[in-house]
Amino acid sequence: MVKTMTAKSPLVPPPSPRFVTVAEAIVEQLQLWGVTRIYGVVGDAIFGLMDALAKQEQITFIAVKHESVAAMMASAEAKLTGRLGVCAAQMGPGLANLLNGLGDAFLDKAPVLAISGQAPLDKIGTSYKQFINQQQMVKAISSYSELIAHPDAILKSLAQAMRTSVLQKTVSHLSVPTDVFALPTMMKPFEKLPLSTPFVDSPQFEQALQIIQAAKQPVMLVGSRVRIQAETLQALAEAWGCGIVMSYGAKGIVSNSHPYMLDGLGEGGNPFVGELFKHADTVLTIDTAWWPEDLVPLKARVVQIANDPMELEVSVSMDAGLVGDSASIVAKLLSGLKQHVPNPDWIQQIKQCQQAWFAQNESERNQISSPLHPASIIKAIEQQIAEDTVITLDVGDSMHWFLRNFQAKRQHVLLSERWLTMGFGLPAALAAKLISPEKQVVCITGDGGLEMVMADLLTAVRYNLQITVIVFNNGALQMERDKMFMKGLQPEGTKLTNPDFAKVAEACGWNSFRIETLEQLEAALQQSLSANKPVLLDVLTANIPHPDFKMIVKGG
Incomplete structure (x- = not known):
């Protein structure tokens, strides 16, 4: 071979x-x-x-x-x-x-x-x-x-x-x-795995749907982390006949113009909604564990929607809990309410609550003074900015006036919701502009909050971030001052030693304006929102206690 x-x-x-x-x-x-x-x-x-x-x-x-x-x-x-x-x-x-x-x-x-x-x-x-x-x-x-x-x-x-x-x-x-x-x-990177939390149908869903269908006086409590289209939330409210209440910091997720929109709950919210909320017989919470103890409904059944099971029953006992993608769950609930007939008497109460707050809000926002009334500053901002503006809030009195008096359309609001750290507004605005350079970004801050992070005015210039910062300049840690008065205490440490914010910003490379009248504010806002560099508005603001801090101020 x-x-x-x-x-x-x-x-x-x-x-x-x-x-x-x-x-x-x-x-x-x-x-x-x-x-x-x-x-x-x-x-x-x-x-x-x-x-x-x-x-x-x-x-x-x-x-x-x-x-x-x-x-x-x-x-x-x-x-x-x-x-x-x-x-x-x-x-x-x-x-x-x-x-x-x-x-x-x-x-x-x-x-x-x-x-x-x-x-x-x-x-x-x-x-x-x-x-x-x-x-x-x-x-x-x-x-x-x-x-x-x-x-x-x-x-x-x-x-x-x-x-x-x-x-x-x-x-x-x-x-x-x-x-x-x-x-x-020699190790190789790990591929990114799918990280979404799907909604898995379960007996809990049928239980939740039965509770929701049986409701006569329902309320929807919406959290700030909700990632659902406003149209979907509005459709659910209309099919169910419920008031839409925003938990702390959720303003802007649903427009204030919607007929079932009742605005915020608690400090900085609609002062009339607390009483209505107490008489709800069913509350649907969506992506929020926040539950103000003094405003809890007397006999309500509670259905919670959460992305994480650890968020269920954090603040309140529930009758049914649904875990998963909230948008998918809400869509399925909406499908289950096709034959539901809302309670007209409850809808009438919702509209009365909304109208009462709208009338009072307009009265607060139309006050003319110098230094400027905080609510009138908020109204001027609202009238000048775009509907898709990103608004960042610092913690303090300015935040509470915004949450109370701003009539949102579809703006995105960023704040330090539970940590409540002063100084958050400017950093959040810088990040928002990096993420969405095509959008208007407006930071609303108090003088005390800005002073904590003022060095990073330079960061806006370094990266050419065309943001607008509006400083409520009243020379005090106003919220702390008023709360101490409310408790019968002397407000030690609340008076501020402020620089000329406009000059500081100008030295950092910003456009800046010192504002003493409403006309100056409106003109400066128009200029700032189309400027080619960051703009700071130093607004002289009246020392007016926020309405949520009910007391007689005895002092200067």
Whole structure:
């Protein structure tokens, strides 16, 4: 037998091992998950990460003046988009400064990832400068926090951190030793998995639908995290015959012009809705765990819709709970109400409540004075801005006047809802303009709130962010002052020493106006909303106690 000789196939060499640095791997993983911005302040413990960011173009590092602003911007991005917000900082004091913004994200259930540097591996646990156990530091305001001790652990931990943040709507944190950033790893990035929470039909749905169909005096309580089209919520209200009540901070989700819209509940809300709400026999809460104890309905049955089962029965006992995508659940409920006949007597009460508040609101908003009445400032803003404006609110008296007197169309309102940190307004406006450069972005802040973050006026100029900041300048921490008077206390520490805000803004590269009359405010608003640079309006505001703080002020 003759053997036939065949040519041997050339040997194909195995692929070369893939080596990237830990910093490069982090950036690749973030890119794969759609991250386009990281907010932060540079420090030597994150030099490796900064170098990796500088060598690519998909992710932009937004350099701010203080780490608290970076974390608040990440939180605002997460609230506005529903996507992961990311911030980064130096070890020790850098991470400590992030904590305020991370607290905001944690309590408001915004998905945020924080990356901090850490001491070199051989210095962890020693008296090395700035070293502290960072996992213990962030424990109270995060759901995941790990120290990376080996380069091949980085991508597994990073993917777990991102999944935790997005699925649980929470804060995650990674500490990366400064020398680990430069170490090589062969690990490959993890693909982004589907992270939506589908609605699964269940016996609970039939129970919930029966409760809803049986209602005679229903109310819908809408949360600020709702991601449902306003038209769908309005259709549900009309089919069910319910009043639409906004939980704290949910203004703008449904237009105030809708005939069943009753505005907010509690401080800064419709003062007439509390009494109506108490007489509801059924309350449907959508993506909110907020439940003001002094306004609880006397005998209402409660149906809750939540994206996360951990949000059920946080503040109130429920009769039925539905977990999943709220838009899908509401659509199915709407389908189940096709044959429902609303109660005309209850609808009449809803409309009477709305009309009473509209008349009082207009009376408050039409007051003319100098310094300007806070409600008249809000009306002027409302009349000048676009219907799709993003409005960011700082915490304080200005926020309460806005929530009370602004008649929303379809504006998107961002605020620090449960953490309630002063200083939130400006960082949120900066983030909103980066996300939606085509939209008007207006920040409403008090003088005290702006003073906490005033250095980041420079950030707006650095990134050419054409926002409008309106400062309620009354020379005081007005809300704290009035609440102390209300409690019979002397308001120590509430008087402010203010700069000339217009001159400060001008020195930072802004257009600025000092406002003393309503005519000046209206003209300045018209100019500011079409300006080619950021604009600050320093509005001299009357020291008028907010109507929710019922007391006689005895003092200046």
